[in-house]
Amino acid sequence: MKMTGAEILWECVSREGVTHVFGYPGGAILPAYDALGKFPAIHHTLVRHEQGATHMADGYARASGRVGVAVATSGPGATNMVTGIATAMMDSSPIVCITGQVGSRLIGSDAFQEIDITGITLPITKHNYLVTRADEVAGVVREAFMIARSGRPGPVLIDITKDAQQSSCEFTWETTETPSHPARPDRRAAPAEYLRALELINSAQRPLILAGHGILLSGSLAQVRELAEKANIPVAMTLLGIGAFPASHPLNLGMMGMHGEAWVNTAIQEADLLIALGMRFDDRVTGNLKTYAPNAKKIHVEIDPAEVNKNVPVDVSLIGDLRAVLQDLLPGVAAGEPREWLAHIAALKGEVAVRDIQNLPDNGHLYAAHVISDLWRETGGKSVVVSDVGQHQMWEAQYYKHEEPHTLITSGGLGTMGFALPAAIGAKFARPDEEVWVVVGDGGFQMTMCELATVAQEGLDLKVAIINNGYLGMVRQWQEFFYDRRYHATPLVNPDFEKLAQAFGLHAVTVRSRSEVIPAVQAARAHRGTAVINFCVEQEDSVFPMVPAGAALDQMIRRPNPLVEASTEP
Amino acid sequence: MLNTFVVYVENKPGVLNRVASLFRRRNFNIESLTVGHTENTGISRMTIVTDTDDAGAFRVEANLYKLLNVISVENITAAPSVCRELAMIKVAATAESRTQLMQLAGVFRARVVDVAPTAIVIEITGTEDKIDGLLDVLRHYGILEMVRTGRVAMSRGANGNGATLAAAAAAGAAADSGAPLLDTDDGMIAFSV
Numbered sequence: 001m002k003m004t005g006a007e008i009l010w011e012c013v014s015r016e017g018v019t020h021v022f023g024y025p026g027g028a029i030l031p032a033y034d035a036l037g038k039f040p041a042i043h044h045t046l047v048r049h050e051q052g053a054t055h056m057a058d059g060y061a062r063a064s065g066r067v068g069v070a071v072a073t074s075g076p077g078a079t080n081m082v083t084g085i086a087t088a089m090m091d092s093s094p095i096v097c098i099t100g101q102v103g104s105r106l107i108g109s110d111a112f113q114e115i116d117i118t119g120i121t122l123p124i125t126k127h128n129y130l131v132t133r134a135d136e137v138a139g140v141v142r143e144a145f146m147i148a149r150s151g152r153p154g155p156v157l158i159d160i161t162k163d164a165q166q167s168s169c170e171f172t173w174e175t176t177e178t179p180s181h182p183a184r185p186d187r188r189a190a191p192a193e194y195l196r197a198l199e200l201i202n203s204a205q206r207p208l209i210l211a212g213h214g215i216l217l218s219g220s221l222a223q224v225r226e227l228a229e230k231a232n233i234p235v236a237m238t239l240l241g242i243g244a245f246p247a248s249h250p251l252n253l254g255m256m257g258m259h260g261e262a263w264v265n266t267a268i269q270e271a272d273l274l275i276a277l278g279m280r281f282d283d284r285v286t287g288n289l290k291t292y293a294p295n296a297k298k299i300h301v302e303i304d305p306a307e308v309n310k311n312v313p314v315d316v317s318l319i320g321d322l323r324a325v326l327q328d329l330l331p332g333v334a335a336g337e338p339r340e341w342l343a344h345i346a347a348l349k350g351e352v353a354v355r356d357i358q359n360l361p362d363n364g365h366l367y368a369a370h371v372i373s374d375l376w377r378e379t380g381g382k383s384v385v386v387s388d389v390g391q392h393q394m395w396e397a398q399y400y401k402h403e404e405p406h407t408l409i410t411s412g413g414l415g416t417m418g419f420a421l422p423a424a425i426g427a428k429f430a431r432p433d434e435e436v437w438v439v440v441g442d443g444g445f446q447m448t449m450c451e452l453a454t455v456a457q458e459g460l461d462l463k464v465a466i467i468n469n470g471y472l473g474m475v476r477q478w479q480e481f482f483y484d485r486r487y488h489a490t491p492l493v494n495p496d497f498e499k500l501a502q503a504f505g506l507h508a509v510t511v512r513s514r515s516e517v518i519p520a521v522q523a524a525r526a527h528r529g530t531a532v533i534n535f536c537v538e539q540e541d542s543v544f545p546m547v548p549a550g551a552a553l554d555q556m557i558r559r560p561n562p563l564v565e566a567s568t569e570p
Numbered sequence: 571m572l573n574t575f576v577v578y579v580e581n582k583p584g585v586l587n588r589v590a591s592l593f594r595r596r597n598f599n600i601e602s603l604t605v606g607h608t609e610n611t612g613i614s615r616m617t618i619v620t621d622t623d624d625a626g627a628f629r630v631e632a633n634l635y636k637l638l639n640v641i642s643v644e645n646i647t648a649a650p651s652v653c654r655e656l657a658m659i660k661v662a663a664t665a666e667s668r669t670q671l672m673q674l675a676g677v678f679r680a681r682v683v684d685v686a687p688t689a690i691v692i693e694i695t696g697t698e699d700k701i702d703g704l705l706d707v708l709r710h711y712g713i714l715e716m717v718r719t720g721r722v723a724m725s726r727g728a729n730g731n732g733a734t735l736a737a738a739a740a741a742g743a744a745a746d747s748g749a750p751l752l753d754t755d756d757g758m759i760a761f762s763v
Contacts, residue, residue, distance in 0.1 A: 122588060123595045127638045130584075147638065182641040306632035309625050 001172065005134030006035035006165040009098070012141035014042055015173055018069050020429045022047055022056040026073025028113060029100030031165035033071075045429070045458055048450035050077050052422035054084020055448070057095040059386060059423030061088075062409045064430035065219075067148050068095040074102055075113030078159070079120065083416060085155045086124040090413025091240060092217060094153035096144050097121075104132040104161040118159050126154035132161045135169040138176040146178065152304045153217060187305050187319045197299050197316045198332040204273035204297075206341045207233045210256065210285075213240035213412070214278015214303060214322050216405055221245070223326035224277060231336035234345055236264045238279045239397055240412040247381065247401035253345065257285040258547045259394040262556050263348035265547065269554045270344075271296045278302065278322045281311040282413070287553035301325050357399060362514045368392055368467045368537045371517055372399040375437065375465060378521045383435040383463075384409065384427055388420035388444035390474040392467035394543045396439045418447030421464070425451060428460050435463065435525065442468040442494050452504040455530050463524045464532040466497050469539045477542045481557065501532035508532040572601060573627045574653065574723050577616040577634060578608070578641040585639045589616065592633055598622055602720030613641060617722045650726040656693070656719045657701045658683070662712035663690045671711060678704045689714055 003011065009032055013021070022045045025033045036044060047053040050072040057068030072081055078099040088095045102111040118128045127147050129140045137160065144156040201207065215224050221244060228235050228251050235245045236256040245252050253264045265287075268274065274296045279285070286292045289311060298314040300307075301322055308317040318325045357373045372395045381403050387396040387410040402408050409427055411419040420440040428436045445466050455462055467473075476490040501508035507527045511520045511534065524531035544559035579585045586605055593600050601619040608615045620630060627645055634643045663671055663685075671690055675682050680694035694704055698721065705713070 118584070119587070122591050126636075181638055184635050304632075304636075306629055306636060308628075308632075310629060313625070 001170070002168050003171045004031070004035060004166060004168045005131075005137045005160065006032040007038065008134065008137045008169075008171045009141060009160065009165070010035055010039045010042060011171070011173065012138050012176070013069065013098075014039055016141070016145045017066065019043060020045065020060060020426075021069040021071055022053040022060070022426065023071030023098075024048075024050050024053060024073065024077060025071075026075075026077050026100065026113070028074035028102055028162050029071060029077070029098075029160075029165075030073075031162060032098070032100065032160070035165075043429075044071075045425070045454060047422070048453050049448065050080035051084050051418070052425075052448055052451045052454065054081045054095065054097060055087065055416075055419050055422035056426035056429075057097070058084060058088045058091075058093045058419075059409055059426030060430045061093050061095055061153075061426070062091075062423070063384060063406060063427035065406070066094075066430070067145055068093070068426060069098065070095060071098045073100045073113065074117070074159075075115045077113075078115055078117035081157075082120060082124065083414075085121055085157065087411050087414045087416040087419060088155040089124045089126070091411065092153050092213060093155070094148040095155045096148050097155060097157045099157065099159045100165070101130065101159045101161045103163045105163075107132075107161070117157065121157050124155070125157050128157040128159065130159045130161075131164050133169075134164050134167045137164065138171060138173070139179055142176060142178045189316075189318045189320065189325075193316055193318060194329060194332070197318060197329060200273055200297050200299060200316065201231060201233075201275065201329075202332075202334040202336070204336075205338060206267075206271045206344075207231065207273040207275065207336075207338065208253075208267055208271040208296075209233050209235045210268075210274055210276040210279050211235050211237045211241040211244045212277060212279025213238065213244075214301075215241060215244035216278075218278060218303070218322040220278075220323035220326055221405055223323055223330060225249075226330055227275075227326060227333060230330070230333050232338060232342065233275065233336070234267065234342065236260070236268065238282070238285055238412070239393075239410065241279060242397060242408045243402045243405045246403050248403060255397050257282075257553075258287070258549075259398070259543050259545065260547075261349075261398070262545050262554075262558065263345060265545075265553045265556060266348050267345050268293050268296075269552070274298045276300045276302070276314070277326075280304075280307045283311070283549075286312060287547045287551055287555070291552035293553075364513075365538045366512060366514055366517070366536065367541060368395050368469070368535070369399050369541075370514055371465065371467065371511075371535050371537060372396050372439065374517045375439075375521055376400040378518060378525070379435060379437070383407065383437045384424075384431060385437045385439055386410065386420045386424035386427055388438075388440040389415045389417045390441045390444060390472070391469075391477065391541075391543050392439055392441045392473070394474075395467075398543075400439075417441075417444035420444060421448050422451045422454075424462055424464075425454060425458070425460060428462055436461075438462060438464040440464065440466055441473060442466055442470065442492055442497070443472045445497070446492075446494070449500070452501065452506065452530075452532075456504045456506060460530055461528065462530045464501075464530065466532065466534045467537055468494065468497065468534055469537050469541065470494065471539060473541075474543070476540070477546075480540070480542065481546070482548070497532065497534040501534075506530045506532055508534065510534040510536060512536045571621065571623060571647075573620055573622055573630070573645060573647045574651070574721065575616075575618045575620070575630065575634070576644045576646055576723060576725070577618060578643075579614050579616060579637075580639040580641060581607070581612050581614040582639055585614070586616075588637050588639060589618070589634070592637060593618075593620065593630075596629070596633055598626065598630055604720045604722050606722075617720070619721050644725070646723055646725050651723050652726060653697060653721050653723040654695055655698055655701055655721050656695045657704075658717050659692045659694070659705065659708060659713060660689055660715040661692065661708050662688060662714055664688070667711055671708070674704070674707055680704060
């Protein structure tokens with residue numbers, strides 16, 4: 001059947017199972033938009049900025065496990081996508097970005113809205129394509145989706161010239177072949193490596209599992225849990241690993257790294273075996289590499305061979321799909337009971353824990369940690385929470401206890417402020433029946449708050465908690481600790497977020513005291529439609545504990561605030 | 571330590587850029603890079619020399635394999651191999667010095683490929699050391715211009731990915747060993763090594 005490139009594009013996209021795309025039209029992508037009308041099964045969400053489209057695709061992908069799709073025009077439309085693509089790349093999120101390009105004869109002439117987007121996105125995509133002919137479209141789309149979701153997932157960009165969209169060619173899906181690419185060398189570990197790993201696991205006295213994002217991506221939650229329970233190994237999580245192991249599980253320690261709890265980081269430093277599962281020893285997780293886990297043997301299970309021995313030299317590397325590797329490993333794991341080790345960690349925990357933040361006095365202040373904790377309690381820890389980047393993100397990670405997988409969506413690797421609101425829109429489309437909360441700072445919110453218009457236009461039901469401290473809080477905290485409290489360029493003069501949200505036709509309320517928190521959360525949950533809560537919290541509060549950048553993992557700045565002191569009193 | 575990689579890539583627009591960009595992005599400095607056709611149309615061969623340690627070399631290889639257009643990567647640093655470079659050197663020459671220069675070229679098994687009234691062009695093929703040696707003795711005469719190709723390399727014996735590729739090309743397909751690059755499962759995120 002003869003079809004235009006634009007029609008082939010949507011036919012192939014819909015054959016890939018895509019039901020939602022997020023985009024913004026423009027000259028060079030207009031033929032594709034015109035053809036989209038013939039595909040009613042694909043719901044298009046008109047965003048307010050192309051960065052939002054990429055974050056929505058990303059949030060959709062993380063919430064659903066399917067590939068997210070974002071669409072933009074050439075030139076500025078395409079360049080606006082760069083931050084979102086890089087965010088997806090750093091967090092291994094499968095998205096396909098489709099951009100229009102000027103006509104193929106104009107390429108290289110600095111035509112209106114022409115930009116070399118394949119050149120620009122080369123280092124931040126798994127792969128990208130410039131399509132100049134209609135007959136290339138089908139093969140490229142099929143391959144792009146495969147690449148995005150296979151192996152270590154990531155973003156793929158398809159740049160399609162206007163003439164490739166407009167011209168026609170013969171097309172049948174059944175006969176479309178993806179271009180074949182050469183096989184990769186088989187790097188799966190030899191049986192001897194498995195035996196070495198088992199020897200280390202079965203002989204360890206102080207073992208620790210480091211649970212990363214790869215567990216969620218590979219769907220190996222059951223295997224990880226079996227490993228932990230069989231050998232009684234405590235589990236520490238990376239930021240993106242949160243949800244990979246139930247928060248309430250007795251073996252769960254919580255988050256590791258720069259703002260991880262002290263007992264977690266101390267346990268890592270004292271462990272004699274680290275079993276790293278689908279994580280990449282990011283600098284925010286390791287602190288100073290020279291002093292990192294000095295007594296520990298390290299086993300690294302990782303799908304991407306390029307991550308092995310990148311930051312931390314390991315003793316055994318098991319390259320491959322985490323689930324497959326664990327399935328092979330589990331039968332050899334001996335039942336273990338490192339009683340002393342577990343008791344030791346429990347004692348560490350007892351020393352420094354903010355045992356139950358709910359019960360700590362607030363002395364009339366509204367602390368962000370209390371807001372998050374109340375939100376967790378009210379929602380039963382079952383909501384999908386999409387957090388932005390900064391202090392509130394760390395408080396969320398510390399005080400919102402995620403029981404279920406894929407319930408925390410956040411920008412970890414790139415740390416993209418402005419991620420939360422658009423990503424939550426994508427997440428809501430992916431899981432319409434679940435409650436989706438946005439936890440966002442006043443700084444990050446203002447980076448992409450234009451997407452409130454998208455929320456309103458789509459009639460979505462999101463709950464937005466703005467943690468408003470009138471500062472770029474995390475930067476302010478660094479200025480406080482490391483720059484002698486010189487608060488340059490961090491105080492924010494904010495709009496009235498309540499009125500702002502109301503201007504978009506959304507339910508909104510401002511909360512200034514602890515007693516108003518739970519009623520506001522309850523009202524927001526009861527409201528059918530999007531509700532925005534502006535939590536005006538303590539302005540100069542800091543996230544503790546904190547490992548200063550470049551310091552050893554156990555050199556933490558502890559909580560000095562009266563919260564902890566009060567908690568340790570009898 | 572200098573590591574030499576032989577990299578086969580699909581001969582498509584932008585592939586050189588992808589490879590070069592990878593080295594830049596991962597903070598590996600390229601000492602030399604040569605590209606040329608192979609006996610198989612559609613496949614180009616690169617010889618890339620970079621200064622890194624063993625762990626770095628492994629990461630270079632692993633990262634190269636993440637590029638879709640890369641067909642195979644061989645680190646031939648430790649393997650028995652033949653490495654060569656070609657240089658053309660334009661040297662100032664007078665009637666008196668010309669004979670001396672031609673003699674020197676002869677000693678280095680180099681060839682004089684152009685003679686002009688005030689200059690000659692010498693072509694030499696060999697290892698970097700040998701070329702450096704010739705340059706040392708020529709410098710005194712005044713080097714007017716020079717071009718070096720950078721290292722090309724090939725492993726000794728019948729082994730090597732080139733042989734595999736040639737066989738595969740004859741069979742009408744690219745090399746087909748090892749794990750699949752792509753997993754074609756639909757729906758949820760699929761995995762392969």
